Amino acid sequence: MDTRSATSDRQRTKGLWDMIMDDQVSETDFRKLHRNYLAHRDELERISKRRISRREFAQISASIAASFGIASTIGNLGLGVSKTYAAEKGAKKGTIRIGYINTLDCCLFDYILEKKGIFQSMGWDAKFLGAAGGPQVMEAFIGNEIDFAYVGSNTPGLAAQKGINSRLIVGGMFGMGGLAVSDKLYNEGVTDIPSFFEKAKKRAAEGNPIGMSTQVPGTLTHACAMIAAKDNGLDADRDLDLKYLPPPEVSSSMMSGVVESQLICEQFGSYPEYFKKGKVIAHCLDSGKNMMPCDGLPEQTYTQCTALAARPGLPDEMVQACIEGHRRAAQFMKDNPAETIKIAAAVSGTKGPLEYVAMFNRARWHYGINWESCDSVWNNTMRKIGLAKKNLKLDELIDTKNSMELKAGFESTAGVTQKGPVDVTSQDFRNRVWAEAMSKFG
Incomplete structure (x- = not known):
């Protein structure tokens, strides 16, 4: 298989951050792609200053994007306000x-x-x-x-x-990472980190892993989920049914019953309606069995x-x-x-x-x-x-x-x-x- 062709295909279907996370896109390839991307951005900016209609600008923009071969959220102006x-x-x-x-x-x-x-x-x-x-x-x-x-x-x-x-x-x-579980899990005795992972091991062995929502790879929330599982003897990708979502969907997915637990940065404060059917059982600032410390450093x-x-x-x-x-x-x-x-x-x-x-x-x-x-x-x-x-x-x-x-x-x-x-x-x-x-x- 032609590696260059495969890389090109990936670049046509992924955004900039996707390629940051793609091990098969080398630093050299990404640097070259990034230079080309910024050059095309500059070209779009020059075109936007000309007296042309919005429709003409959209057509030119689409043409440049196609020739560049990247589907980026930046290029589509889909980031936010x-x-x-x-x-x-x-x-x-x-x-x-x-x-x-x-x-x-x-x-x-x-x-x-x-x-x-x-x-x-x-x-x-x-x-x-x-x-x-x-x-x-x-x-x-x-x-x-x-x-x-x-x-x-x-x-x-x-x-x-x-x-x-x-x-x-x-x-x-x-110090704001939090682990929340559904009322059902809480009533089954899952009230702290040790009992959560004990239940997770049992469910994984039964072929019925606990559903957990967290943020996408590359976020600190994802890292917290991965290291917490690893430190408690689990492979998160294998032993948990993970759902990678953006906030606040990480929290709302537990409210809607899509998952039974979630790990995110204390969304109970910002989005309290998402915790009416669950309990927050662990916080970074707590001590002992409810502690989620900075990895490799003392408990507090x-x-x-x-x-x-x-x-x-x-x-x-x-x-x-x-x-x-x-x-x-x-x-x-x-x-x-x-x-x-x-x-x-x-x-x-x-x-x-x-x-x-x-x-x-x-x-x-x-x-x-x-x-x-x-x-x-x-x-x-x-x-x-x-x-x-x-x-x-x-x-x-x-x-x-x-x-x-x-x-x-x-x-x-x-x-x-x-x-x-x-x-x-x-x-x-x-x-x-x-x-x-x-x-x-x-």
């Missing part, structure tokens, strides 16, 4: 183009940055692009739609393996779930402005919890603040990055599950010159109000945070 804002005053410094995962628990920073006009107040134009998941955001980064990508802390490493480099500059949510070391990756070669002033903007957003959340919760509730579509307050009190938010966690996630976890093909040095993962290193024992900017395990699904917890929320709303 893009919004651009002008600087408030002073000389224009440039445009900060930032993409984020369009789920509330991942992108509260970006909602605050957008809603409060923080970059504009600093003299920068700003472009915000939201997408369903980290791979789509990273694909926008690869396609030169954005210069900053707020994604899972492991996702940029996968792109780096194919020559698309970036470095993490800003942290965000961490939190995982840097999401972080902001920056394109190499950007002006230092722009990188530092992006970090400063996130610092201001974190400070706003700390100083204005009631308004922050209102923004979150409005964005998530929840009728009241209760469910989001539960997650807000649970979360740890900070603009610093846990360097140790990012290193361990890539060089330990991703290696163990077979997605990291080579080690990456710390300076290849993180902009150590500009980013703030965050270590265990930090003062949380917003969120955790007590140490130790917190059952965010308990009625006592909900009653407490409801009272706290009402006191803030007046």
Whole structure:
């Protein structure tokens, strides 16, 4: 079989991120394809500035896409909503183009940055692009739609393996991975991680594996599912009936009965309606049998779930402005919890603040990055599950010159109000945070 022909066929049917994840597409081949892709993008931009009809532009675009031979979500402009804002005053410094995962628990920073006009107040134009998941955001980064990508802390490493480099500059949510099970499984005694995998082994041996939904390969959520199964003596792909879905479908699939369990980043906070028929039984920040720790590190070391990756070669002033903007957003959340919760509730579509307050009190938010966690996630976890093909040095993962290193024992900017395990699904917890929320709303 002609290998070159096979590669060409794959490129005609897959998008940029699909080829990042395809072991049969070499780094050299991807670099060449990427150069051609950007050249065609530039050609489309030149054509779009000419006085031609939208129909003529569509025809030319389709012709270029066909000759290029790639079906990309970027090329089809199917990523999500893009919004651009002008600087408030002073000389224009440039445009900060930032993409984020369009789920509330991942992108509260970006909602605050957008809603409060923080970059504009600093003299920068700003472009915000939201997408369903980290791979789509990273694909926008690869396609030169954005210069900053707020994604899972492991996702940029996968792109780096194919020559698309970036470095993490800003942290965000961490320690938020959660495992939920249906009421049926819970009532059968599946109430923590050990009992879940004990049940999973039994069901796999019977030829009736437990159905689990999680996000697609390349996300940190997927990595958590893979390593949790591996550490508990299971092969996730073989011993679980996995469904790879985008959020919030990962959660809604359990509500609809498609699966019996799900592993995702605490969607019970953003999408509480998806947990009316289930229980969250494990959290990253818990201890002992309910702990999902950063792989290879001590039990109480939190995982840097999401972080902001920056394109190499950007002006230092722009990188530092992006970090400063996130610092201001974190400070706003700390100083204005009631308004922050209102923004979150409005964005998530929840009728009241209760469910989001539960997650807000649970979360740890900070603009610093846990360097140790990012290193361990890539060089330990991703290696163990077979997605990291080579080690990456710390300076290849993180902009150590500009980013703030965050270590265990930090003062949380917003969120955790007590140490130790917190059952965010308990009625006592909900009653407490409801009272706290009402006191803030007046």
